[in-house]
Amino acid sequence: MTRKSYHLLAMLALAAIGLAAPWLLPSYLSQFSKLWLFIVLALTWDLMGGQMGYNSFGNVVFFGIGMYATAATQVALYYPLAAYTAAKGGGTEFIFNTSQFFTGLAAGLPVGGLAAAIAALALGLIILGMRGHYFAIATLGLAIAAGELAAGWDLIGAGSGMVTPTPPDSIDTTVLFYYLSLALAALTFLFLAWLYSTRFGLAINAIRDDEDKAEAMGHHTTRNKVVAWVISAFFLGIAGGIFGNLSKFIDPIDVAFNGAEIGVWMILMAILGGKGTLWGPVIGAGVFYIMKELFWTYLLGWQRVALGLLIVIIVVFFPQGIVGWLKERWPGRFGPTAEEMEAADAKGEA
């Protein structure tokens, strides 16, 4: 069996598990929804941190922006947003019927993605001129600043947060958001798989390996970096929109712009699985999320210590991540062989 068919088989197996989970593990469905979203977080972080070598500590900002933008759109289509947030989303006057709820969601999620993408474009034009470490440091403050800004903005509920629209009882939201999360993870994965197969994938790899060289060879490095961040932010924004609805309540600092947890986790998941690989973030997210849930269930009180220990173990023993380690150990099985690369080149040329 070739590597390509393993790849296909793994995707099919994941899809089968994903589609069957509502019947197999109905009581864990919302955990699984979060797992799919975490895969999106790890994949989109890796586009920047792994494939392009730009470690962003601020990607959670796009997650939060998407979350707020989605919820705000869902509400604003039918009710004045200010009145809704002033009433803390509760009360009997803000009712969403089935069609309103679905329309709101259908409009809200793309708006969430676009809002995040626009934010990435604006931020990217400012700070993506910076190189490597300077960029990383510049992004450190982003989540904190965004959280504080959101906590001070009355229109979106300020510090008391925002309740996402409550659907009518007839909709089984657990299953709905599960499938939305699954679809988003699949879409993100397939899109990035395609993106990495293009010349753009090579261009951002070149930035990772030697940005000065790429620039000296005439690449539009800043443009490519901004495009990568915009793509990353778009999928993150949609993930945020789903996550907000899944949580039912958006707190500016603990949910939306939670840099200390979600912002760090997305980096860890990508590193654990293997930076700069397509499957690494998927596997890393799976392993990390399951460990995290186990720690929170069985080691309550010590869960953060255990998580910290896990992080140390990851960095010390798996600096390349799981997939990176496998590739190094068995390059022929987990990385493309010369023959496969030759064949791919021959096919592309024809």
Next chain:
Amino acid sequence: MQPLLDVQNVSKAFGGVIANKNVSLKVEKGQIAGLIGPNGSGKTTMFNSIVGYHPVDSGQIFFKGREISRLRVGAIARLGLLRTFQQTRIYGKMTCMENMLISLPDRTGGFSSLLRSRHALGVQRAKDLLEFVGLYSKRYLYAGDLSFGQQKLLEFAMALINEPEMLLLDEPTAGINPTLINGLIDRLKRANKELGITLLVIEHNMRVIMNLADHIYCLAHGEMLAEGSPEDIRNDSRVIDAYLGAH
């Protein structure tokens, strides 16, 4: 006819260190020009000024008649003026083929050409040029795993696939096995003749530069000391003094 590259009275200082002082040089289209000088004489600074790596303090630089001293590195490269680095720079975690494919010129295609399959463009050209520099059998190895000399050859091939009009080479033979150097001189000459690429070469190896260049400039202490044919330079007592330390 106007020269392809025309550097006029360029000065560049780093703090109190004057790296280039009123340096002028001209390279005609199709020529192989050499730039020599003792260590610290300002050769690499000259290169960096030409390709836009840092702004010049004064003076002007024309490429194809166009003033380029205010342009950025990427914009100058897209005009067809490319450089290689003294400390070889390649994309280490990519294969040689990938290094070549992403070095194809994107001047006309714009962003849409980046969305094509990485195997869609230039595969044959990449293979031919890797063959040309003798790295064909290593084409699917990671560039970072090559030896220093091989990386230099790869960098040269990457520059060639970019189809520059002019190529600035910073010590192309440094660190290369002496038996390979003759092969490299031959390849540089062929690139110049067959591909029509004008060359400006920094070189410390006198045998190489005397064999290669049509016209040589010699820098010392940041100033242009002498210029002329290899024969003139070889017999110029100031050049000999500069190299032996009498200057």
